[in-house]
Amino acid sequence: TIERTLILVKPDGVRRGLSGEILRRVEAKGYTLTAVNLLDASPELLAAHYAEHEGKPFYQPLVDFMLSGPILAVVAEGQGVIPGFRSLAGATDPTAAAPGTIRGDLGRDWGLKVQQNLVHGSDSAESAAREIALWFPGL
């Protein structure tokens, strides 16, 4: 079945001018972009988005990083796009991420308290529905 996922180009990706390169890879894979929005996320939105990480040592650095600049929020659609985009993105740690992936090709470890790893992708159908509703309340 055709599914939808939420992709975020995080502030490091937007700041480094990689939004186009990242979306190019998503489209080249054959997925369709159905909604895009460049925005400054609010603390409330990020608290809801990252609720499952509250209390972890990287939680506050993560929220601070996500508040550090604009984020490009994207809904992408296609057969298997939820695991498919996670596969395109590569491992969470950009140093470990395989070459050929977004994080493996374009990301690195900056020695900071949080992984600045360019992108987020929903990890399940339930997460995708929840996250799309948060980032695109109109959809």
Ligand code: CMP
């Ligand atoms: P994301 O897919 O947006 O979900 C949670 C984020 O927290 C993750 O990407 C990373 O940016 C960050 N993160 C996850 N695990 C760690 C960790 N062990 N140390 C630092 N940052 C992390």
